[in-house]
Amino acid sequence: MRIFHQIPLQRPSTPLLDSASTPDALRALSRAQLGTLADELRAYLLYSVGQSGGHFGAGLGVVELTVALHYLLDTPHDRLLWDVGHQAYPHKILTGRREQMPSIRQSGGLAAFPARHESEYDTFGVGHSSTSISAGLGMALAAQQKGEPRRVVSVIGDGALTAGMAFEALAHGGTTRANMLVVLNDNDMSISQSVGGLSNYLAQLLSSKAYSRMRDDARKLLEIIPPAAELAKKTEEQVKSLISPASLFEAMGWNYIGPIDGHDMGQLLNAIDTLTNRPGPNFLHLVTQKGCGFQPAESNPIKYHAITKIDPKPAADSAPSKPTFSQVFGQWALDQAAADPRLLTITPAMREGSGLVAFSERYPKRYHDVAICEQHSVTLAAGFACEGLKPVLAIYSTFLQRGYDQLIHDVAIQDLDVTFAIDRAGLVGEDGPTHAGVYDTAFLRTIPGLLIATPSDETDARGLLNAAYQHPGPAAVRYPRGAGIGAAAGSSLDALAVGEAITRLSGRGVAVLAFGTLLHQATQLCQARGYSLIDMRWVKPMDEGAVRAAAASHDLLVTLEDHAQMGGAGSAVLEALASMNLNTPTLVLGLPDSYLEGGKADAMYASVGLDSAGISAAIDQRLAALSR
Numbered sequence: 001m002r003i004f005h006q007i008p009l010q011r012p013s014t015p016l017l018d019s020a021s022t023p024d025a026l027r028a029l030s031r032a033q034l035g036t037l038a039d040e041l042r043a044y045l046l047y048s049v050g051q052s053g054g055h056f057g058a059g060l061g062v063v064e065l066t067v068a069l070h071y072l073l074d075t076p077h078d079r080l081l082w083d084v085g086h087q088a089y090p091h092k093i094l095t096g097r098r099e100q101m102p103s104i105r106q107s108g109g110l111a112a113f114p115a116r117h118e119s120e121y122d123t124f125g126v127g128h129s130s131t132s133i134s135a136g137l138g139m140a141l142a143a144q145q146k147g148e149p150r151r152v153v154s155v156i157g158d159g160a161l162t163a164g165m166a167f168e169a170l171a172h173g174g175t176t177r178a179n180m181l182v183v184l185n186d187n188d189m190s191i192s193q194s195v196g197g198l199s200n201y202l203a204q205l206l207s208s209k210a211y212s213r214m215r216d217d218a219r220k221l222l223e224i225i226p227p228a229a230e231l232a233k234k235t236e237e238q239v240k241s242l243i244s245p246a247s248l249f250e251a252m253g254w255n256y257i258g259p260i261d262g263h264d265m266g267q268l269l270n271a272i273d274t275l276t277n278r279p280g281p282n283f284l285h286l287v288t289q290k291g292c293g294f295q296p297a298e299s300n301p302i303k304y305h306a307i308t309k310i311d312p313k314p315a316a317d318s319a320p321s322k323p324t325f326s327q328v329f330g331q332w333a334l335d336q337a338a339a340d341p342r343l344l345t346i347t348p349a350m351r352e353g354s355g356l357v358a359f360s361e362r363y364p365k366r367y368h369d370v371a372i373c374e375q376h377s378v379t380l381a382a383g384f385a386c387e388g389l390k391p392v393l394a395i396y397s398t399f400l401q402r403g404y405d406q407l408i409h410d411v412a413i414q415d416l417d418v419t420f421a422i423d424r425a426g427l428v429g430e431d432g433p434t435h436a437g438v439y440d441t442a443f444l445r446t447i448p449g450l451l452i453a454t455p456s457d458e459t460d461a462r463g464l465l466n467a468a469y470q471h472p473g474p475a476a477v478r479y480p481r482g483a484g485i486g487a488a489a490g491s492s493l494d495a496l497a498v499g500e501a502i503t504r505l506s507g508r509g510v511a512v513l514a515f516g517t518l519l520h521q522a523t524q525l526c527q528a529r530g531y532s533l534i535d536m537r538w539v540k541p542m543d544e545g546a547v548r549a550a551a552a553s554h555d556l557l558v559t560l561e562d563h564a565q566m567g568g569a570g571s572a573v574l575e576a577l578a579s580m581n582l583n584t585p586t587l588v589l590g591l592p593d594s595y596l597e598g599g600k601a602d603a604m605y606a607s608v609g610l611d612s613a614g615i616s617a618a619i620d621q622r623l624a625a626l627s628r
């Protein structure tokens, strides 16, 4: 295998890859050519992610696997599913999208993850983890019911396998006769280091005698396994007797083979050929390296989970960057933890993104990475709260969707003291619709007793985190990806008053009621036109006094939020007005009832009229309509 030390800035020469522009063309190559093809694919992947930015280490780790799967399967007739989909760049390159790769994650470009509308080779849309076994099983059982001969392969990482949903699917699949192969891509990494009992268990499988024997003896056998289907059964038994320890997966009804080296093309081809031609549920355990073939990513897979695009001429002295909301939260957690020994933090596998690296180092015993287990993270917090501790769950808005029942049933009904630090609220940009945090206000505000705060800047983020934390029941603070306006967050542990809005500008005619950081898109307009600007701060409890006063003294109310228009804070204002029997005209500005493809977040907001110009135009239009 060729090892790279730098990301090529020039398009590499890839003659074999050029000739394999579709899976059909790939399948015309000889087995002996596949190693070279993998090297070229890796070179192109490095180049194209350098041009576009995006998910990086995971794709590098499945280059050989991707080649082997498309070589052996009759894709797209046979179904190939990628869990999460952040490792699917090599798959996109091999399935006719190579020339578009530099556009991935950009407006009008390729989607960040497999997407059914993008290609017939993308059999299942993803972004969130741990869905591939369930969806693959559904496809395999459908093929059975329809009497269609079809192979189904789901590729899942060791991180994604930690989720309960993956185990629900394994438990079901093992009891069926579905013709399906699950490939476990075990690189001992999630975004951070893999954690938990499953990770320990997989490590045990690797260090078992059987694996050592495989490395010493069975490699030769695997290399000579005849691929023909009629010999599959026999060779499989031979392989199993040599390299398969009794495993949890076997106990669940899966025919487990492995672990084998996921970068060894010969072993991969033989094992996949054998197992995709064997009826019933099969499970292949691969050992791979995240970032494989790119030395800096091999040494630091956390840093290279995803990268920004390579700037060929980086600015000499760029201004110091503003802290992100995640960093503001991380600093707040450190400060609050120093003041209150009851505080602990929980993350479902998003330590880096949530700003908790320093906390995990400073307070290792009060820090809990529960792996990709959002449901568990919510109920775990409930358990801590029952014992008088003060759990703070840092969770992305989009991933909290997974823990909705737990939030209602385990936390809110029991009025437990859990603080939800909801990161990535609003549009997240390049990751696109699967990761948009634009539904949380709607699904949270229907839950009795749960407080919801929407800071407009860093200072308020801190003050509202303090308020949520000091509130003796469940409370959520939602804030967006990236940095805000750069307001000083300070070091105060003082709470902002619960349910109190603040008037930022007092004016006439129009009152903008803003929830969250989009407030700043309206500031200039309000100043220029003499409108009122009210920072609502809380969706729940809503400051009804402020709404009533604004309604009484303005001709038009405008609500503004980085959330779905339907069911969001604007809807809450409309409900408040109705309950107060007020009928002041109200314009609700939020995200439309559609899925927005990924791009730069600012441009995405602008495209739906949620930038200064769009807000101004919408207000003018409504004022004109009112004056008719």
Ligand SMILES: Cc1ncc(C[n+]2csc(CCOP(=O)(O)OP(=O)(O)O)c2C)c(N)n1
Binding pocket: 057, 058, 061, 084, 086, 087, 127, 128, 129, 156, 157, 158, 159, 160, 161, 187, 189, 190, 191, 290, 348, 349, 350, 372, 374, 399, 402
């Ligand atoms: C439900 C859900 N929670 C969290 C994430 C964020 N996330 C994306 S990739 C990833 C790590 C996945 O690890 P693994 O499946 O082992 O793949 P690897 O990156 O190691 O190849 C996480 C936590 C997600 N996409 N979906």
Ligand SMILES: CC(=O)[C@@H](O)[C@H](O)COP(=O)(O)O
Binding pocket: 084, 086, 127, 128, 191, 306, 353, 424, 428, 431, 481
């Ligand atoms: C695939 C996935 O879910 C994560 O890798 C996600 O892309 C991280 O997003 P942030 O960059 O916002 O942390």
Ligand SMILES: [Mg+2]
Binding pocket: 157, 158, 159, 160, 185, 186, 187, 188, 189, 190
């Ligand atoms: Mg992994």
